[in-house]
Structures are given as C-alpha cells and as structure tokens.
Amino acid sequence: MxxxxxxxxxxxxxAPVTVDKDDMISFARQYNPVPxxxxxxxxxxxxxxxxxxSGLYTFALMWAEYVVQDFGGEQTxxxxxxxxxxxxxxxxxxxxxxxxxxxxxxxxxxxxxxxxVRIDIFNSSGFxxxxxxxxxxxxxxxxxxxx
Numbered sequence: 728m729x730x731x732x733x734x735x736x737x738x739x740x741x742a743p744v745t746v747d748k749d750d751m752i753s754f755a756r757q758y759n760p761v762p763x764x765x766x767x768x769x770x771x772x773x774x775x776x777x778x779x780x781s782g783l784y785t786f787a788l789m790w791a792e793y794v795v796q797d798f799g800g801e802q803t804x805x806x807x808x809x810x811x812x813x814x815x816x817x818x819x820x821x822x823x824x825x826x827x828x829x830x831x832x833x834x835x836x837x838x839x840x841x842x843x844v845r846i847d848i849f850n851s852s853g854f855x856x857x858x859x860x861x862x863x864x865x866x867x868x869x870x871x872x873x874x
Contacts, residue, residue, distance in 0.1 A: 729802050729868040730840035733829055741792040741825035741846070746780055748819030754784040780817040785857055789825045789848050798829055799865035804839060807862035815856045822851045830860070839864050 755764035759781040762769035770778040797803055817823070831843040841862050848857040 728798060728800055728865075730832070730834075730842070730865050731868050733798050733832060733842050733865065735829050735832055737798060737829040739793070739796050739798070739827040741789055741796075741827060743822050743824045744788045744792060746785070746788065746817060746819050746821045746823065748778075751780050751784055751819055752778065754787075755781045759783055775816045775818075777818060780819070780821075782811060782813040782817075782857060785813075785817045785823065785848060786811055786846075786859060789823055789846060789857075790859075792825065793827050793844075793846060796827075797863075798827075798842065798844060799863055802866040804864040804866060807841060807864055809859060809861045812858045813856075814858065815850070815854055817850060817856050820851075823856070824849050834867075835864065837867065839866050841865070 752765060755761070763773055763775070763779050764781045767778055770776070825846055825848040827844050827846045829842050830845045832840060834840045841864055843860055843862050846859045846861070847855060850856050
C-alpha cells in the first residue's frame with residue numbers, strides 16, 4: 728500500500744509460531760552465543776531454570792510472519808529504525824502469537840512517508856514477552872503526471 732492508504736490504528740494478527748529447541752539453539756550459537764541460550768547445564772542454574780530463546784530469535788520468528796502481510800507491501804522502500812524491548816523469557820516449545828499495529832505516520836518528502844509499526848509478541852499463556860517498534864519508509868502515491 729502507498730503511504731496514503733496506511734492509517735494509524737491499522738492492525739494485523741500474526742500467525743502463531745512454535746519455538747523449536749534445535750533451531751533456537753542453532754540461532755543462538757551463530758548470532759548470540761551466550762550460555763543462557765546455548766548451554767543447558769548453565770541455564771539450569773540460572774533464574775529461568777532452562778534455556779531461553781535469544782530475544783533476536785524470538786523477534787525474527789514473528790517478524791517473518793509480519794513481512795508476509797507488511798502494511799507497505801510492494802511500496803515498502805526500506806526500514807529506517809527499530810527498537811526491541813524484551814519483556815519476559817521465551818522457551819523452547821512456546822507457541823508465540825502477535826499483533827502488528829500502525830501507531831504513527833509522517834510525511835518524509837514528496838515521494839515517500841514513514842510509518843511506525845508496533846509488534847507485540849505473546850507466549851503460550853498470553854503473556855507479553857517482546858515489543859518492537861519499527862519505522863518503515865514507504866512510497867507515496869504518484870501525483871497525476873508525476874510517475
């Protein structure tokens with residue numbers, strides 16, 4: 728959608744995703760190799776009592792569900808910025824669900840605008856585990872005679 732077609736308050740429900748233990752550990756070993764995500768013995772002694780998902784992995788799982796419905800779609804030009812807030816641990820076997828909502832939009836120039844989407848991710852118990860806010864640059868609708 729073009730910038731003009733996106734409205735503050737637009738909302739999507741993201742398809743649920745199950746956190747796979749092997750994939751979770753593999754991701755952590757490659758991108759976030761800290762013991763709470765990779766070492767089961769270490770994790771048993773930690774406060775959570777077991778391995779936790781890297782927040783980046785948790786986000787990536789749900790981001791993959793968002794981009795198939797992305798508000799901007801083919802008119803999306805680029806991501807501008809992103810903020811992640813990790814609220815609670817996520818574990819292997821959790822079924823994650825989420826929502827995406829446009830919380831702000833602003834004109835950037837005559838050719839594109841920016842919208843901010845907030846994604847809330849919930850665990851199997853419905854507890855909020857992660858929030859993100861992403862600013863995305865999207866094309867504005869061409870004016871007549873200005874393709």
